[in-house]
Amino acid sequence: MSRYERWNGLLSLLASRGRLSVEEAAAELTVSAATIRRDFDQLAQQQMLTRTRGGAVAHTVTYDLPLRYKSARRASEKQRIAAVAADLVPSGAVVGVNGGTTTTEVARALATRADLHTEGASPAVTVVTNALNIAGELVVRPHIKIVLSGGVALPQSYELVGPLANGVFDQVTLDMAFLGVSGLDIERGATCANEDEASINRQMAVRAERVVVVADGSKLGQRAFARICGIGEVDLLVTDTDADVRAYEEAGIKVVRA
Template sequence: MARDTRWQALLELLAERGRLDVEEAAAELAVSAATIRRDLDGLAEQRMLVRTRGGAVAHGVSYELPLRYKTARHASEKQRIAAAVAELVAPGEAVGLTGGTTTTEVARALAVRPDLAAGSPALTVVTNALNIAGELAVRPQFKIVVTGGVARPQSFELVGPLADGVLGAVTLDVAVLGVGAFDPVHGAAAHDESEAAVNRLLCERAERVVVAADSSKLQRRAFARICGPEPVDTLVTDTAVAPETVRRFEEAGVRVLAV
């Protein structure tokens, strides 16, 4: 197993458990304990975790993987979800995109839609995600509006009062949310309170709200609440979603598309 693959696997385990033991991690990844110790030392040098005697712990309660380490997780599911979300957007609409790996795939799916290849503009995209803005800015058929704010290195998202100022002055047809968790009772949530605040404002400015989330994020809770289930019109997820989960979301008034 390559080092980058091991590092990603270790960070995913840490995100799930909050604590890692060297011997247990070595057994799960089928490598030596010495290799795991070197990996944990390397991740600690990058401030990705805190080393402890015999293992490592996460950096605090609301730990999240930086975006660059999330890109390979549930990749095929996210691409299918993104394609389905892109089809919910009509030419000429104003679309709000939050940051995240799934919404990044939504941006890419919109970029290759043939009916959005021309227009003035074919689509207006409002986003607080620097990586999404960077990918779409080279496409002249899209009008890209980037919020101000302070960049979070974990997600490339701009947050804070400057972002609030821009979003308070626009109106959106649809907001597409990438979330840390989505529950039919507690609603949508993020790992960071500043991201949640910007995402909440995007919801408030939109005529309709779409949550794009793979099934691993459903019926879960995260630290910072974005909104309840009531503002969400549609949840687009993958086919691994349990029928009972679909039923609970539909009872909460959320249409579910499993792709």
């Protein structure tokens, strides 16, 4: 287990329990008590938790774990999903991409697609995003034109939200929108944990000719606080091979397994 996987596990346990002893954490993660003490100390330095004698307590918890602590979850599945999703983008397309670990992998896969590298002045693909980290990774790629929204930055997802972000998506037309979600449920549709993110993601979906949800199997059948769009507005689901997708296919969504 990597350091970031342990940190993700510790923060998840603290979010659900509020308090955790060194011994409990060591047993849960099957590592030594010394390792947990070091992890607690390092997370406390980053103000992600409060250190106590013999353990730690949850800091004032925001709605979700920061993106950098979630990136290790189901990493191989996300990379396979991303590779398949990136291959759907034709040269010359205008693509919307929201924030998240899976969509970040989609952006990386687009950046490294050999057939999109062009010698001419025109970019091969235009990516419109409200995610600071995605824009930062792609801006150095000469074959990709980046359009970044304005807005207020959320530290959990690196997404820009608010009226300034809305203004950009009011003025663009997208061939395709890649949406990372917290949950995809037949009745509730695509959802995420934050209402401001949902508002921007909803606008992105409305402006797109084709809406593609990229989500591993752990997100299917789940629902979060804020609704992005209904299930009928999703054109394609790209997920992993172990996911149960029968209900989505029956609902008329095309499903691609990675």
